[in-house]
Amino acid sequence: MAEGLYSRVLGCMVGNALGDAWGAVVEGATAERVAARTGGKDWFDQFMPFPPDFRTHPLGVWDPAPPRGTGTDDTRYNHILIECAIRNGGLINSQFLAIEYIERYRDRARFYPGHEEMAEQQYRWLYEAACAHLGMPNLPSGLAPYAVRGQGIGFPSLHTLISLGLAGLLYKGEPEKAYAKAVELAFIEIGFGRTTTGMMAAMISAAIAGGITGKEMVRIGLQTDPLTHGDSEDYPRSLWFYRYGRQLVVKRIERLLELADQAKDDRALVDAVSREVAGLHLWDPIDVLGVPMAAVYFSDGDPIRSIVMAVNDREFDDEGKLKRLRDVDCTGGVAGALVGALHGVEAFPADWVAETIAANKKVNHIDLEANARRLCDTMFPQG
């Protein structure tokens, strides 16, 4: 196996967890809390440990005040996908993934010893969605399957963007295949939430093949479109509405890239893109994918600057000052996965990598190195 490929696969996984953990320390934090963490600043640019009073949450960290580098739900979800792909010898489809979700919930005592209650709360809704997807007639909630399928959380959101983006690691240098697979797997999501998941997978697929820049990776994310025939005018007319919906998303992200072209420095970029996404829900994938893409584009893939910009995605008060940070464990996780796939694990300081690997092994029952090695062995035995 090519070590460069392994480094990029591991880099993607570590970057994802590292960015997730970086942002989780200040996810949704008010200006006062950011100032308290940073010694009075309104800019969060240090990879920090969780403070002593940091609490557990089913979608957050599963141990109180865990070690620096501990990922949240983003990291856990992505490694369900990775471990499902490994377990099935590289073969994966939405049914296999649904079964995996059911097992994670049902067998939580085995998968997550010591964290069964957290796992129960985090995975309960996945269990329901998986049962509906598999056509089981009696869902745990008692609802009919049609009340669950096609519903997501009511609007296109970030759920599969933060849980299936690493599907790009299944296809080295095949962004179209990665995109299609990610959309297929994203049965818990709806609408452009699935499309943005495909974009993320396409970028990672292109990045782990090597030889591209950050800007090129972002362009691949916007241009890969195997399900709607891209920019071609030769497409079935029945797809007009569908393409129209996709174009709305692409245009919103392209607008963020235009702002990147105009920004004079990292803070100016964050100010501009944050104002552009101000009307969107915190969980809108246009924000959670678009802001990291703008950060990667602006820094041309600089690993640390990209993550720092992504985890500073923010809301402003009426005077233009920081009001609170947005869903920055998710923006951080996306940015980290992209830059890690682009540059490999060596792009991050060695102590950050070591701590992130150790923390997720201890708290989340995830061995990032073993998963990266086994995924490479499974998917790319020839390198």
Added chain:
Amino acid sequence: MLDERCYSRVLGSMVGNAIGDAFGGVVEGASADRVRRVTGKDWVDEFLPYQEGHGIHPLGVWEASPPRGTVTDDGRYNQIFVECVIRNRGQINSQLLAIEYLRRYRDREALYGKHASLAEDAFGNRMVELSQAHLGMATSSGRPAWAVLSQGNYQFPALQGLISLALVGLLHAGEPEKAYVTAFELDFRDIGYARDATGMMAAMVSVAIAGGVTAREVAQAALDTDPFGFGRRKYDKRVMGVELARFLELAEEAEDDRSLVEAISRQVRHRHIFDPVDILGTSVAALCHSAGDPIRTIITAVNDRDLDDDGKLVRLRDVDCTGSVAGALAGALNGVEAFPQDWVSDTIGANKTVYGIDLEDNARRFFEVVYGEG
């Protein structure tokens, strides 16, 4: 077994749906200049004929400058639902509806004659692909079902259900939960909160045709009917519930119809024109603000608009759709007699002439198969 009064409300909902659609169809998406050319002012308050030169469109009217009262896609889609119920003798589910959509496309020459090519465009746009995927068939686009399902028409929650299943509540008089569930199940072409909006619409129509309720009580039925518990979720709110409540506050606060329209305009300015929050919220606010007055309800709804920074009209929004939803609600609440007689006769006549849709016959047959002989 229900009485003639209930029948009047069923017919009123169908005719109101068509009147509202045609009322707004004349000025859908019209710029401020066009609104002034058509009405002489920046406020649409007359049930006007289509202007000379009003073109045909697969999703608009199917004849150029047709008579007053001619519906667009909203009215046509809703009557497909009605005729599907009649054909299946009162039985309906999402599979039967999907088959109906495929049949309309496949047999368009026989069913739509001179309008067959418009029917091909109208129904070929996603309706066929979504129906095929819903039924587990191979899609004619060649795309796998997973690429089609859970994507909706536009990849975001949109107005498909509201404009094609607005009349589902007519199936279950006084049974809002049943109406909601049926509408939600039938709305396989939508995703997310758009299906909740379709269910809410059905719940309101269901309550309205049973009689004895006020406009505000009809609106409350939308908020209270939540059989799938979207409002009880832990981490995410019921989008339609939260947003509809805001529209009802605007309706209570507004001094008059124009100030309500202006307040709504500010509320929806960042939303896509196909967003069901706009389409349903505007219609329900109009209904409540006018205490169910059918004419004011439709007029307020068809004036849904984009304003510039100075508060001046830029363009009207998707007002055939807001009009059709508002008209269906007002007609269900008040019965067909509440509309001016010439509006009703023009609308029934126009749709019979242009499309061969007989609203009176459909209402009578629908009523018979659903409620017995009444």
